[in-house]
Amino acid sequence: MHLAYPAVLAVLLFCTGLYGVLARRNAILVLMSVELMLNAVNLNLVAFDVWLRDALHAGQALTLFTIAIAAAEIGIGLSIVLMVYRNRGTSDVDRLRDTAETPGPGDAPEALEAPEAPEGADATAAAQKAEATA
Amino acid sequence: MTLAAPAPQGFLSPTGVEIAFLLVGLVTFAAAIVTVTTKQLVHAALWLVVALGGLAVEYLLLTAEFIAWVQVLIYVGSVVVLLLFGLMLTKAPIGRSPDADSGNRWAALTVAVAAAATLVWVVVDAFRTQWIDLDAPQGTTAVTGAMLFQHWVLPFEALSVLLLAALVGAIVLSRKADEGDEADETGPEPGAKTAPGTADEEQR
Known part of the structure; x- marks a missing residue:
């Protein structure tokens, strides 16, 4: 073969x-x-x-x-x-996404990171919701 | 090994074993594709049975008889059953679930196709002139048992310790925590059945 x-x-x-x-x-x-x-x-x-x-x-x-x-x-x-x-x-x-990197408070609010902020907030909210249901 | 490619061997005159290998390989590859693309989670596990069974047939065609039966026993018999148990215990939706694939599907497809193209090119280029001589069976049960218990005894024993550790670890992980700190545990009830199910499957 x-x-x-x-x-x-x-x-x-x-x-x-x-x-x-x-x-x-x-x-x-x-x-x-x-x-x-x-x-x-x-x-x-x-x-x-x-x-x-x-x-x-x-x-x-x-x-x-x-x-x-x-x-x-x-x-x-x-x-x-x-x-x-x-x-x-x-x-x-x-x-x-608990260990996902979110823009910390020390980071300067640059223009590049601006679109990621809502996603990070969303992930945090989702994590809190998940913990609330657990 | 490394036959000098005699005349009857060629792509244009495949032997019967090669044709069988090709057909079973096509079935296996198609089943694998369906496994990773179907939107019905239970169907993915069932197509995985077809893919793994096809691989067992390929082992038989490569004269590795013992490996083929071990593949049927462990993969088709036990691993897929464990996966189905897992799907049931996590309340996987029966029927189509539209969010089975994540958003980076196209990036994944690009990576997979690029890797496949590169690897196929390299492998075909490297082994274009190599042939497997299948006249003498290489993996009968007698040969496998002899080599396993003559030359590979120590890894075999270490492996049994690893299986024991995995068994204990699976039981510890899937057991519910102590009663004291989970008075408000409202998790899904089937979690209680996890430990015996996992232990039974693990012991096979």
């Missing part, structure tokens, strides 16, 4: 997952996209292990370890998402 087939498929799956991580808003959908990226790496590991005919089969061993670590990661990640949902009432990564 041509080596380019699995390699190109892995690249395409990885970039699909990359798009999902960047574009999705629900935290669980972001976790799904992370799983896609991990699986693309697994496919690369298996393909190159078979190609190289490694005596230790390092590629397949690493694939097994990656699968186990991905299972642990999804468990921890989901419990974190559930805790955030329980405390905030949302699992929307766009709304979790």
Whole structure:
């Protein structure tokens, strides 16, 4: 089999997952996209292990370890998402903006930062509302 | 390895394995695309099953038999079920949710397409003349077990400790806090079921 087939498929799956991580808003959908990226790496590991005919089969061993670590990661990640949902009432990564940078009082009100001020105030209001509902 | 590209190997005369790999790869890629673009959250998890199952078939075609079954057992059997549990516990809307994608979708699309174009170009350019010899199976269960328990015992044991730590961590994180400081806890009730659900899934 041509080596380019699995390699190109892995690249395409990885970039699909990359798009999902960047574009999705629900935290669980972001976790799904992370799983896609991990699986693309697994496919690369298996393909190159078979190609190289490694005596230790390092590629397949690493694939097994990656699968186990991905299972642990999804468990921890989901419990974190559930805790955030329980405390905030949302699992929307766009709304979790407590650590977002807002223009502080010491900053000079420059013309460039003027459009960001309403957004920061909006985020603060949303955070307070979320805490009130929690 | 590194066969010198004999005559019967070429893009214009693909073998049966290559055709099967290509078809299953197309299905897998399409399912992955639907997973990251669909607006129905539960459907995304179900299409993820198709993508991961397609990858298991690809492992079988690459003669990595044990990895394929582990993929089916852990990913399709357990990870997707965990994701569905998570969707249910966070009260994901059934049906179309118009705000599934965030506003920076076009920036994400640009980044992903640029990365895909660059990586495909590099990979195709690098491995244009390399061929995988699939005559001797590389990943039968006997071979995998021997190499795992001869050469990789120590990482294997460390991994079991990591799984135990993840299990304990998931239980601690998803347990409700102590009764004293949450008299006014009005969070969603399904949170109470989180700990047993997560623990059961984690132990698979």
